[in-house]
Amino acid sequence: xxxxxxxxxxxxxxxSGSSLAMADATLAIGEPWIREAPPTARVMAGYLALTNxxxxxxxVTSISSPDFEAAEIHRTVVxxxxxxxxxxxxxxxxxxxxxKLEPGGLHLMLFEPQRPLLEGATVTLTIHRSNGSNVTVTAxxxxxxxxxxxxxxxx
Numbered sequence: 001x002x003x004x005x006x007x008x009x010x011x012x013x014x015x016s017g018s019s020l021a022m023a024d025a026t027l028a029i030g031e032p033w034i035r036e037a038p039p040t041a042r043v044m045a046g047y048l049a050l051t052n053x054x055x056x057x058x059x060v061t062s063i064s065s066p067d068f069e070a071a072e073i074h075r076t077v078v079x080x081x082x083x084x085x086x087x088x089x090x091x092x093x094x095x096x097x098x099x100k101l102e103p104g105g106l107h108l109m110l111f112e113p114q115r116p117l118l119e120g121a122t123v124t125l126t127i128h129r130s131n132g133s134n135v136t137v138t139a140x141x142x143x144x145x146x147x148x149x150x151x152x153x154x155x
Contacts, residue, residue: 026054032139046108059130069112
């Protein structure tokens with residue numbers, strides 16, 4: 001009977017692991033992309049959509065990437081005609097809703113690229129949740145032109 005105990009524990013651990021994976025499936029990452037910057041740029045901007053398909057709120061505590069020395073979540077705030085990038089400590093996504101990180105609003109500030117990142121390259125982003133789980137996504141580097149927000153090139 002003692003030989004059954006390790007098997008039962010293994011099955012229990014596997015089942016609990018699969019329920020954690022299903023719980024993580026409530027956070028979907030869509031539309032990830034990184035704005036191409038000049039090759040000498042030390043800061044780049046990233047964008048994505050966070051969709052919470054679950055019935056409870058989801059909190060994102062940080063985002064990291066092996067392709068950058070550091071990554072931070074920021075919000076663009078315009079005060080007296082001057083745009084400032086303010087750090088955000090966490091993102092709260094209500095149940096059954098979406099939060100977009102996009103130019104001119106919430107966005108990622110990605111510091112010190114570890115390699116040249118020109119259009120066509122891809123970047124790995126890991127989204128860290130308050131429950132300890134992570135979601136990893138691949139984001140393409142895209143060249144955007146026109147009247148869009150290019151303020152990150154000046155950091």
